[in-house]
Amino acid sequence: MQFLPVAKQKLNLAKNTMNGRRTQDRIVIALFLLPALILFLLFVIYPIFRSVYFSTFDWKGFGPAVDYIGLDNYKKILTDEVFLKAIKNVLIIITLSLGLQLPLALILAVLVGRDLPGRSLFRTIFFLPYVLSEVNTGIMWMLLYNADPTRGFINSIMVQLGFEPIAWLADMNVVIFAIFITLTWKYFGFHMLLYLTGLQNIPKEIEEAARIDGANSIQNFFYITLPLLGSTIKTSVYMSVLGSIQQFVLVWVMTRGGPVNASETMATYMYRFGFVRYQLGYGSAVAIIMFILCMIFSLLYQALTRKPDYITGL
Amino acid sequence: MGKYLTTPRWIQKVIPRIIIYVFLISATIMIFIPIVILLFGSVKTTGQMYSHPYSIPNPPNWENILLILSTPSFWNMLKNSLIVMVATTGGTVSICALAAFVFARMQFRGKNFLFNLFTIGLMFPINVAILPVYFVLRQLELMGIPMIDQLWGVILVQIAFQLSGNIMILRGFFTAVPTDLQDVAYMDGCTNFDFFWRIMLPLVKPSLSAVGALVMIASWNDLLVPLIVLNSNQLWTLPLGTMQFQGQYGQDLALVSAFVALSAIPTIIFYFFAERQIVSGLTAGAVKG
Numbered sequence: 001m002q003f004l005p006v007a008k009q010k011l012n013l014a015k016n017t018m019n020g021r022r023t024q025d026r027i028v029i030a031l032f033l034l035p036a037l038i039l040f041l042l043f044v045i046y047p048i049f050r051s052v053y054f055s056t057f058d059w060k061g062f063g064p065a066v067d068y069i070g071l072d073n074y075k076k077i078l079t080d081e082v083f084l085k086a087i088k089n090v091l092i093i094i095t096l097s098l099g100l101q102l103p104l105a106l107i108l109a110v111l112v113g114r115d116l117p118g119r120s121l122f123r124t125i126f127f128l129p130y131v132l133s134e135v136n137t138g139i140m141w142m143l144l145y146n147a148d149p150t151r152g153f154i155n156s157i158m159v160q161l162g163f164e165p166i167a168w169l170a171d172m173n174v175v176i177f178a179i180f181i182t183l184t185w186k187y188f189g190f191h192m193l194l195y196l197t198g199l200q201n202i203p204k205e206i207e208e209a210a211r212i213d214g215a216n217s218i219q220n221f222f223y224i225t226l227p228l229l230g231s232t233i234k235t236s237v238y239m240s241v242l243g244s245i246q247q248f249v250l251v252w253v254m255t256r257g258g259p260v261n262a263s264e265t266m267a268t269y270m271y272r273f274g275f276v277r278y279q280l281g282y283g284s285a286v287a288i289i290m291f292i293l294c295m296i297f298s299l300l301y302q303a304l305t306r307k308p309d310y311i312t313g314l
Numbered sequence: 315m316g317k318y319l320t321t322p323r324w325i326q327k328v329i330p331r332i333i334i335y336v337f338l339i340s341a342t343i344m345i346f347i348p349i350v351i352l353l354f355g356s357v358k359t360t361g362q363m364y365s366h367p368y369s370i371p372n373p374p375n376w377e378n379i380l381l382i383l384s385t386p387s388f389w390n391m392l393k394n395s396l397i398v399m400v401a402t403t404g405g406t407v408s409i410c411a412l413a414a415f416v417f418a419r420m421q422f423r424g425k426n427f428l429f430n431l432f433t434i435g436l437m438f439p440i441n442v443a444i445l446p447v448y449f450v451l452r453q454l455e456l457m458g459i460p461m462i463d464q465l466w467g468v469i470l471v472q473i474a475f476q477l478s479g480n481i482m483i484l485r486g487f488f489t490a491v492p493t494d495l496q497d498v499a500y501m502d503g504c505t506n507f508d509f510f511w512r513i514m515l516p517l518v519k520p521s522l523s524a525v526g527a528l529v530m531i532a533s534w535n536d537l538l539v540p541l542i543v544l545n546s547n548q549l550w551t552l553p554l555g556t557m558q559f560q561g562q563y564g565q566d567l568a569l570v571s572a573f574v575a576l577s578a579i580p581t582i583i584f585y586f587f588a589e590r591q592i593v594s595g596l597t598a599g600a601v602k603g
Contacts, residue, residue: 024506028416029420032416036413036477036481039409044438111338116334122338133535134553135535135537135553135556136553140352141348151363185345194597253557271444275445
């Protein structure tokens with residue numbers, strides 16, 4: 001009969017330690033998550049709501065926002081020629097990136113391949129522009145693009161080859177392509193790095209087997225390498241598009257969106273209205289439109305690829 | 315017989331190699347042209363810059379470099395950039411490691427919801443969020459918490475926008491550590507905190523330095539956050555100072571080149587030392603997670 005209470009006591013003890021473990025777990029979860037959660041809610045989530053709110057006001061930033069105008073800001077933005085120009089420029093950058101920059105990166109990655117002597121040296125060199133700041137990159141390229149052929153390197157070469165010099169950053173029809181060239185210089189190494197890693201994950205045996213079966217290098221590339229690189233290519237497309245939507249610093253440093261809005265992107269448009277003209281309500285609406293575009297694209301991407309490969313926010 | 319008429323094996327192998335190298339070397343030249351012209355320009359006089367803009371500087375003229383190195387504002391910018399970079403990197407790595415550990419190793423209600431909440435950050439990058447963030451900084455300022463024109467304003471915003479991506483990268487690394495290890499540790503009476511601190515952290519150290527290297531570069535190169543947060547020029551960081559310098563002395567190409575070269579060189583040196591970490595961080599983030 002004395003046996004029972006002892007057993008009971010033992011059981012209770014076990015229960016207590018279980019509870020202890022659980023409270024301890026809770027404390028750790030709360031303490032570990034708290035710093036990230038506070039910063040994230042304060043500086044990322046809350047601003048979204050705040051902007052949605054301000055985007056319905058005609059607010060110049062002085063005093064409280066009182067002039068409620070509903071969705072007028074959105075209507076104005078979506079019919080503003082300059083904003084449509086900015087969207088067109090972003091679409092040009094996306095098209096050129098997917099059509100030229102990523103294929104170039106892929107070709108170079110395949111050329112470097114697995115075991116070319118000097119492989120890691122080339123990787124180091126091609127990736128170097130990625131780590132330089134956009135400000136420095138922009139200024140460097142402004143030197144190269146100088147319209148005067150006695151000062152600008154690119155124009156001097158054009159003149160020597162018998163072409164007319166081009167005012168790269170001052171010609172409304174050329175400027176966006178000039179910016180694209182700089183973007184390619186800076187970012188193709190990053191995509192190449194992704195492809196190189198992807199290539200390394202493809203087992204060598206598959207390509208060897210295809211070769212023994214009589215596939216030449218070109219067949220090998222199109223029927224073996226390319227399909228197996230699929231998920232890497234999707235990742236790089238995703239990052240390229242998301243990067244293009246938010247393009248800001250390089251454009252701002254090189255042209256301020258000019259000449260006459262010819263190189264405006266959505267982000268420079270938002271910056272101009274928010275921080276230069278101080279139309280904060282209008283600028284908020286631009287921010288929300290850009291956020292929605294990024295979100296639609298991300299959700300589409302996830303729906304199309306199912307397994308989300310893409311992780312970093314770089 | 316036919317065997318002797320075809321081109322020898324080694325030629326079949328060498329010719330494609332040569333073509334590949336020609337391609338790769340021309341791409342290398344393209345990469346180096348802007349950098350080399352900048353470095354040449356940085357050691358020219360303004361006169362040389364106009365008469366021979368892209369030749370090898372002969373003799374090199376160190377005047378502009380020395381002039382910039384002797385201005386206190388350059389060192390001040392360097393100091394500000396360093397403070398911001400160290401604080402942002404330390405903050406991001408430690409905060410993300412804590413959160414990533416919880417998401418990788420603990421079970422609780424609402425875990426999926428919270429994790430999905432953090433993925434919103436990926437769709438709201440700082441270039442899009444900058445105006446909304448500015449509202450919040452102003453609001454905090456009005457509430458008596460100084461944020462604008464303060465280095466910690468820059469630091470906190472930079473950390474906040476580094477969270478989403480890096481929590482996900484680190485969660486991947488934490489998840490990769492075998493669960494058996496956790497069971498054994500708990501059986502031996504290890505608390506959660508001990509397990510995190512003594513077992514997990516040492517195991518994922520290489521990943522932490524990979525994430526750290528990426529954050530360092532992002533913070534060091536960031537223009538946008540300092541641009542909207544900082545007003546007084548004694549707080550400017552290097553990229554912000556570089557942009558303002560270019561605006562002010564844009565006509566003097568030699569002087570601007572010297573300034574840009576001086577602000578780019580630390581990044582290039584850092585890159586050659588930390589390339590392995592940077593590359594492994596980026597590929598972990600983008601390819602697997």
